[in-house]
Amino acid sequence: MTEADLKSRVDALIRPQQVHRDVYTSPEVYALEMRHLFRNVWVYIGHDSQTPNKGDYITAQIGDQPLLMVRHTDNEIHVLYNRCPHKGTKIVIDKAGNTGKFFRCPYHAWSFKTDGCLLAIPLKKGYEGTGLEETEASHGLAPVGAMMNYRGFIFARLAPEGIGFEEFFGDSLSSLDNMVDRSPEGKLTVAGAPLRYMHKCNWKMLVENQTDTCHPMVAHESSAGTAVKIWEEMEKPEGTPTPAAMEIIAPFMSPYEFFENMGIRTWPNGHGHTGVHHSIHSAYSDIPGYLDAMVAAYGEERANAILGENRHNTVYFPNIMIKGPIQQLRNFIPLGPDKTLVESWIFALDGAPSELTARTAMYNRMINAPTSMVGHDDLEMYERAQEGLMADGLEWVNIQRLYEDGEDFSEEAVLNGTTERQMRNQFDAWKRFMIGGAA
Amino acid sequence: MNRDEVIDFIHDEAWMLDEGQYHDWLNLWLPNAVYWMPLNWNQQDPVNETSLLHEDNFMLRLRIERLHGARTFSQKPKSRCHHVLNRPRILELTEDSARVATKMHYVETRLDEQQLLALTVTHDLKATPEGIRIAGKRVDILNCDAAFGNIQLLP
Numbered sequence: 039m040t041e042a043d044l045k046s047r048v049d050a051l052i053r054p055q056q057v058h059r060d061v062y063t064s065p066e067v068y069a070l071e072m073r074h075l076f077r078n079v080w081v082y083i084g085h086d087s088q089t090p091n092k093g094d095y096i097t098a099q100i101g102d103q104p105l106l107m108v109r110h111t112d113n114e115i116h117v118l119y120n121r122c123p124h125k126g127t128k129i130v131i132d133k134a135g136n137t138g139k140f141f142r143c144p145y146h147a148w149s150f151k152t153d154g155c156l157l158a159i160p161l162k163k164g165y166e167g168t169g170l171e172e173t174e175a176s177h178g179l180a181p182v183g184a185m186m187n188y189r190g191f192i193f194a195r196l197a198p199e200g201i202g203f204e205e206f207f208g209d210s211l212s213s214l215d216n217m218v219d220r221s222p223e224g225k226l227t228v229a230g231a232p233l234r235y236m237h238k239c240n241w242k243m244l245v246e247n248q249t250d251t252c253h254p255m256v257a258h259e260s261s262a263g264t265a266v267k268i269w270e271e272m273e274k275p276e277g278t279p280t281p282a283a284m285e286i287i288a289p290f291m292s293p294y295e296f297f298e299n300m301g302i303r304t305w306p307n308g309h310g311h312t313g314v315h316h317s318i319h320s321a322y323s324d325i326p327g328y329l330d331a332m333v334a335a336y337g338e339e340r341a342n343a344i345l346g347e348n349r350h351n352t353v354y355f356p357n358i359m360i361k362g363p364i365q366q367l368r369n370f371i372p373l374g375p376d377k378t379l380v381e382s383w384i385f386a387l388d389g390a391p392s393e394l395t396a397r398t399a400m401y402n403r404m405i406n407a408p409t410s411m412v413g414h415d416d417l418e419m420y421e422r423a424q425e426g427l428m429a430d431g432l433e434w435v436n437i438q439r440l441y442e443d444g445e446d447f448s449e450e451a452v453l454n455g456t457t458e459r460q461m462r463n464q465f466d467a468w469k470r471f472m473i474g475g476a477a
Numbered sequence: 478m479n480r481d482e483v484i485d486f487i488h489d490e491a492w493m494l495d496e497g498q499y500h501d502w503l504n505l506w507l508p509n510a511v512y513w514m515p516l517n518w519n520q521q522d523p524v525n526e527t528s529l530l531h532e533d534n535f536m537l538r539l540r541i542e543r544l545h546g547a548r549t550f551s552q553k554p555k556s557r558c559h560h561v562l563n564r565p566r567i568l569e570l571t572e573d574s575a576r577v578a579t580k581m582h583y584v585e586t587r588l589d590e591q592q593l594l595a596l597t598v599t600h601d602l603k604a605t606p607e608g609i610r611i612a613g614k615r616v617d618i619l620n621c622d623a624a625f626g627n628i629q630l631l632p
Contacts, residue, residue: 229525229526229527230516230517230520230522231517231526232527233516234622234625235624235625235626236624236625236626237626238626259546260543260546260549260550260551260552263546263548264539264543264546265539267542268538281535283533283536379624382527384526386525392525396525399526399527400531403516403527403528403531407530408625408627409514409530409628411540411543414551415550417626417627418550418551419550
């Protein structure tokens with residue numbers, strides 16, 4: 039496919055107020071996403087607390103590309119293709135481990151330093167005079183095009199040339215900053231294993247849902263609405279404190295006005311967040327000792343400014359979402375046009391009371407687990423949509439709520455919290471980065 | 478309580494879940510009891526790490542009420558489940574308490590999908606004037622760290 043063919047194929051799928059269903063259903067479009075979109079943008083790999091010691095590694099992926107992230111002997115993190123340059127064997131397959139000072143391929147014992155360089159080949163004399171040094175194999179494990187460790191969060195770009203990290207994310211990094219700043223030590227640590235939840239739907243449905251503020255009171259009436267009803271009807275002594283579970287689930291039933299007024303901000307390149315003014319996380323109880331630790335670390339004014347941000351969901355295009363106020367990161371990993379693995383991670387705030395981690399763990403299991411009622415509500419909708427989109431009677435998916443003529447996604451904007459502008463913003467970025475990222 | 482009573486109780490509890498006798502099932506739980514389903518093999522910390530489930534009476538009641546809700550679309554149509562129990566292994570037994578581990582196969586189905594989970598279920602039981610009650614239940618899924626689709630009922 040020529041560049042011109044690709045551009046016309048991509049342009050034909052995206053209109054200002056609607057997108058063609060092929061972006062969710064077509065194996066051909068999915069293959070183009072893997073080959074172009076996921077290669078051209080910065081994609082989340084993992085957190086540096088997952089590899090605290092030299093030789094620690096995790097396995098990861100960008101699109102359909104197998105990768106590994108490893109801490110080298112100089113303490114720097116490297117992101118490499120997880121593929122032996124000899125025969126193609128994956129070097130490691132477990133989620134995490136420690137390889138010591140070098141990787142050793144389990145097939146023929148070729149070994150590599152933890153920065154990927156070829157270290158040794160058994161019976162190397164067999165390659166003498168064969169021109170090994172002129173082949174790809176002699177270069178060792180191939181690195182990704184570029185990588186960045188931003189305050190502990192590791193991102194990588196596969197393409198050797200392309201948009202820079204700062205230019206790609208711009209002011210959207212304020213959400214990551216706020217999440218990290220909530221630690222009195224400015225440092226987060228992954229807490230436990232992620233939830234892994236398989237969805238039989240396209241990855242973009244999940245990303246769009248993160249800023250879809252017109253679904254909670256409808257789709258989650260079954261879980262959040264029932265919770266509110268049970269709590270109200272329950273016989274309890276006057277002044278009984280609201281349990282943490284209710285603090286978490288009840289705001290999902292907030293009325294439309296709550297979501298309209300919370301606001302949505304969009305940034306260039308497909309990033310954006312709900313909860314500009316307040317969010318479903320705003321009214322959580324104080325945890326004793328936390329504010330004191332923050333004030334001691336930052337001073338009163340700065341501590342209040344950090345804790346005063348209550349951003350709801352921040353989408354980092356293409357495929358992660360973070361919740362700063364509760365230190366959560368969700369990774370929407372595409373496995374096929376109609377298959378997405380959702381990993382939901384939580385972080386502890388270094389130097390803060392562990393009750394914060396406990397509340398976040400509760401949120402994660404209540405909202406994002408394969409066993410969670412709220413999760414069941416959402417997955418049912420995605421899977422119905424994935425099947426419904428096969429209907430030939432209609433070909434377009436509507437994303438025009440609060441659409442305005444001449445929307446300019448290269449400018450930051452703050453709007454009514456029920457706008458679908460962030461979905462349009464994602465498709466603007468999608469269209470551009472499918473063909474290389476040019477404006 | 479004696480050995481036979483304990484073993485009958487374990488079987489009856491699973492039977493109630495399979496038959497959808499949820500309100501009777503809820504009455505088996507002591508007020509402070511927790512249903513824990515770890516996310517990780519040999520997970521020790523249920524509080525500061527994510528679990529699949531860690532639910533008190535309020536959450537279990539919510540779960541059950543939701544299954545019958547008019548707008549619970551993920552249960553239209555409803556799921557069904559089926560437990561097959563191995564012989565319960567009694568770890569501790571006193572006059573008024575017991576700790577029991579039971580291997581189970583759990584099958585859950587909805588529409589054309591059916592999934593099988595292998596479980597080790599550990600019950601903490603207490604004798605009360607009303608009969609045996611659950612003081613705690615831990616359900617370890619053999620592949621707890623695998624990626625699952627929905628698990629909607631109670632393994």
